[in-house]
Amino acid sequence: MEFHxxxxxxxxxxxxxxxxxxxxxxxxxxxxxxxxxxxAHGDVYMISAYITAICIAILSFFGISSAAFLIIIxxxxxxxxxxxxxxxxxxxxxxxxRNSPRLAPLISxxxxxxxxxxxxxxxxxxxxxxxxxxxxxxxxxxxETDFFQITYIQVLLVVVSFASMALLTYIIQKTSLGRQCRAxxxxxxxxxxxxxxxxxxxxxxxILGAAMAAIAGVLVTLNYGSFDFSVGFITGVKAFTAAVLxxxxxxxxxxxxxxxxxxxxxxxxxxxxxxxKDVFAFSLLVLVLIFRPSGLLGKPLVEKx
Amino acid sequence: xxxxxxxxxxxxxxxxxxxxGMIALLIFSPISGIILNGYGFNTxxxxxxxxxxxxxxxxxxYQLAALTPWGQRLIQKFMLSKGKRGVYVASPGDQRYxxxxxxxxxxxxxxxxxxxxxxxxxxxxxxxxxxxxxLGLNIVVGLAGLLDLGFVAFYAVGAYTFALGSQYWGLGxxxxxxxxxxxxxxxxxxxxxxxxxMHGDYLAIVTLGFGEIIRLVLNNWMSFTGGPNGAKAAExxxxxxxxxxxxxxxxxxxxxxxxxxxxxxxxxxxxxxxxVFLVACxxxxxxxxxxxxxxxxxxxxxxxxxxxxxxxxxxxxxxKLSAFMMGAMTGxxxxxxxxxxxxGFVNPTSFTFFxxxxxxxxxxxxxxxxxxxxxxxxLVLTILPEMLRDFADYRxxxxxxxxxxxMLWKPRGFLPIRRPYFTKEGQA
Numbered sequence: 001m002e003f004h005x006x007x008x009x010x011x012x013x014x015x016x017x018x019x020x021x022x023x024x025x026x027x028x029x030x031x032x033x034x035x036x037x038x039x040a041h042g043d044v045y046m047i048s049a050y051i052t053a054i055c056i057a058i059l060s061f062f063g064i065s066s067a068a069f070l071i072i073i074x075x076x077x078x079x080x081x082x083x084x085x086x087x088x089x090x091x092x093x094x095x096x097x098r099n100s101p102r103l104a105p106l107i108s109x110x111x112x113x114x115x116x117x118x119x120x121x122x123x124x125x126x127x128x129x130x131x132x133x134x135x136x137x138x139x140x141x142x143x144e145t146d147f148f149q150i151t152y153i154q155v156l157l158v159v160v161s162f163a164s165m166a167l168l169t170y171i172i173q174k175t176s177l178g179r180q181c182r183a184x185x186x187x188x189x190x191x192x193x194x195x196x197x198x199x200x201x202x203x204x205x206x207i208l209g210a211a212m213a214a215i216a217g218v219l220v221t222l223n224y225g226s227f228d229f230s231v232g233f234i235t236g237v238k239a240f241t242a243a244v245l246x247x248x249x250x251x252x253x254x255x256x257x258x259x260x261x262x263x264x265x266x267x268x269x270x271x272x273x274x275x276x277k278d279v280f281a282f283s284l285l286v287l288v289l290i291f292r293p294s295g296l297l298g299k300p301l302v303e304k305x
Numbered sequence: 306x307x308x309x310x311x312x313x314x315x316x317x318x319x320x321x322x323x324x325x326g327m328i329a330l331l332i333f334s335p336i337s338g339i340i341l342n343g344y345g346f347n348t349x350x351x352x353x354x355x356x357x358x359x360x361x362x363x364x365x366x367y368q369l370a371a372l373t374p375w376g377q378r379l380i381q382k383f384m385l386s387k388g389k390r391g392v393y394v395a396s397p398g399d400q401r402y403x404x405x406x407x408x409x410x411x412x413x414x415x416x417x418x419x420x421x422x423x424x425x426x427x428x429x430x431x432x433x434x435x436x437x438x439x440l441g442l443n444i445v446v447g448l449a450g451l452l453d454l455g456f457v458a459f460y461a462v463g464a465y466t467f468a469l470g471s472q473y474w475g476l477g478x479x480x481x482x483x484x485x486x487x488x489x490x491x492x493x494x495x496x497x498x499x500x501x502x503m504h505g506d507y508l509a510i511v512t513l514g515f516g517e518i519i520r521l522v523l524n525n526w527m528s529f530t531g532g533p534n535g536a537k538a539a540e541x542x543x544x545x546x547x548x549x550x551x552x553x554x555x556x557x558x559x560x561x562x563x564x565x566x567x568x569x570x571x572x573x574x575x576x577x578x579x580x581v582f583l584v585a586c587x588x589x590x591x592x593x594x595x596x597x598x599x600x601x602x603x604x605x606x607x608x609x610x611x612x613x614x615x616x617x618x619x620x621x622x623x624x625k626l627s628a629f630m631m632g633a634m635t636g637x638x639x640x641x642x643x644x645x646x647x648x649g650f651v652n653p654t655s656f657t658f659f660x661x662x663x664x665x666x667x668x669x670x671x672x673x674x675x676x677x678x679x680x681x682x683x684l685v686l687t688i689l690p691e692m693l694r695d696f697a698d699y700r701x702x703x704x705x706x707x708x709x710x711x712m713l714w715k716p717r718g719f720l721p722i723r724r725p726y727f728t729k730e731g732q733a
Contacts, residue, residue, distance in 0.1 A: 114705030
């Protein structure tokens with residue numbers, strides 16, 4: 001085995017995995033709190049990629065070239081707008097369906113996903129979009145001929161995603177808001193009786209999930225540089241796979257699942273075959289679920305009458 | 306947010322609507338107002354302003370309507386469908402005229418193809434294929450309550466069994482139908498057996514993954530499936546009579562020569578239409594009977610309360626598996642007809658997740674478990690996009706918006722399920 005290829009694939013896998021983890025958080029929190037698969041979440045991520053590119057284009061138009069400034073402003077703007085998207089989607093398409101049969105919000109979510117994709121396609125065109133490289137530069141490891149490299153953007157990506165995961169874990173574990181979220185997740189009716197505004201908590205969860213997807217969108221766009229209106233679907237499905245892999249409803253599980261999925265996908269495409277990497281990812285999911293039905297870190301589900 | 310408690314209601318409505326309009330403006334501005342052009346951009350400020358204005362007017366009209374008594378009644382009327390829950394029991398005498406209506410519909414369906422142009426014939430065939438697919442998924446999702454997001458996989462397996470079978474082993478249209486059904490059911494069994502032991506929601510993601518795996522394999526296995534270029538299936542034939550202008554296989558006679566009529570390209574599609582129509586009718590009959598049989602009742606019982614069923618000694622895995630395989634089989638049959646309708650040419654782009662979502666939408670919009678509902682929804686959802694074809698680019702966008710609003714309006718579907726009633730012998 002060639003070690004520089006292994007090293008390179010591990011680095012790529014870690015970067016990819018952090019992204020899956022960030023998006024998986026949105027799925028896992030929404031699933032944990034209202035038990036629905038938010039199919040539009042992948043497209044929220046896609047929207048954030050577009051907003052990132054638009055933001056960079058506008059900032060460059062005004063002659064701003066400082067990388068740090070550019071990245072911070074883009075992050076803030078994207079998080080704000082995409083959170084607004086997350087909030088409005090929940091308000092329009094899911095909230096009226098709170099007490100409906102289980103599949104109704106799912107169909108509504110698929111509808112929202114189609115709307116978002118086609119809204120972007122109609123207004124921005126179907127062509128692949130690109131952003132300029134903002135932060136060039138790499139760290140190199142190894143000899144002159146056999147080396148692997150970590151770009152600055154990859155470092156930024158991993159650091160930012162771990163930092164935002166840590167912040168989110170802090171919010172959920174330590175703050176009053178987080179306690180309310182966990183209470184609603186455990187027993188919505190009891191939480192409401194105890195004076196928690198469940199509707200607001202559910203909205204908050206959608207906003208937090210969308211914000212995480214926004215961070216993922218900014219980082220991916222800066223890292224890979226190109227995207228189109230259909231990137232949301234496959235990334236969304238993979239992120240959901242990561243959430244299930246780690247145990248749905250569990251925040252550390254989402255991150256762990258994301259990293260395992262990213263790493264194994266990257267190693268598989270590096271050493272076996274690129275065409276079948278998605279096939280491999282899904283087969284991994286099926287295998288894990290057969291042997292550990294509640295995911296890696298999920299609590300085994302006890303069914304009560 | 307900005308309104309005080311003692312504001313006049315009109316002003317409150319106006320402030321609320323303005324706030325909603327502002328949010329809409331923020332949401333629409335970046336994507337539809339600033340169009341990326343390479344690394345630069347063009348601005349189109351009029352689009353987001355117009356969209357936000359529409360949202361504002363809509364919200365304001367709604368708020369004003371909520372202030373007047375007749376408007377409140379109107380809103381109440383729309384919201385009322387949400388209050389009705391549970392399963393209805395059909396009243397006795399409900400089916401008195403059913404046979405007459407069914408007979409008329411059946412004859413109308415048989416006569417219809419002879420009056421359609423070729424384009425509408427293909428649309429009608431597609432609609433009937435979706436009726437088949439909807440019926441298949443209805444068993445899995447509607448009756449057995451298993452959420453299958455990768456139903457398209459079985460559809461693809463059916464279509465490719467026919468196409469690859471005729472390419473490699475000279476399989477004909479008629480022999481492909483039972484073979485594809487058996488193969489799809491087998492695959493459903495292999496997938497279902499380990500997966501159906503799991504908790505319900507994991508099934509959704511596993512089936513979704515399976516759907517993608519099938520599509521990716523079909524797309525990437527160039528040497529066997531032809532990859533993105535697709536595969537070619539044989540022309541359908543009736544007792545060795547082909548529907549082409551000249552016979553493709555030696556010793557075969559084209560249909561029009563045998564009957565001494567002039568050649569018409571429609572004949573093939575009329576033939577396919579009639580076969581799909583008869584198969585769909587058979588399936589409708591079969592599935593509505595199945596619901597009242599022990600098997601169908603076991604599915605519904607398991608959907609309602611799995612623990613109770615298992616306590617009563619029902620084997621949940623085999624019951625679920627039977628539903629899953631039955632659904633897969635129907636999907637496989639649908640696939641064969643799709644390959645035939647496409648002029649024998651299939652490629653992986655026809656089997657994306659969008660198709661699975663569409664079939665699921667048919668089942669849910671139709672009212673889960675309701676056969677009539679599924680048929681109506683399948684016809685509406687396949688004919689509607691064809692009617693929206695004038696809007697070209699906005700077709701799927703409008704389709705998605707309608708999907709969301711249909712769910713908000715009728716979360717239980719057009720025609721919610723009704724439990725069949727039973728009377729003692731001799732009573733009406």
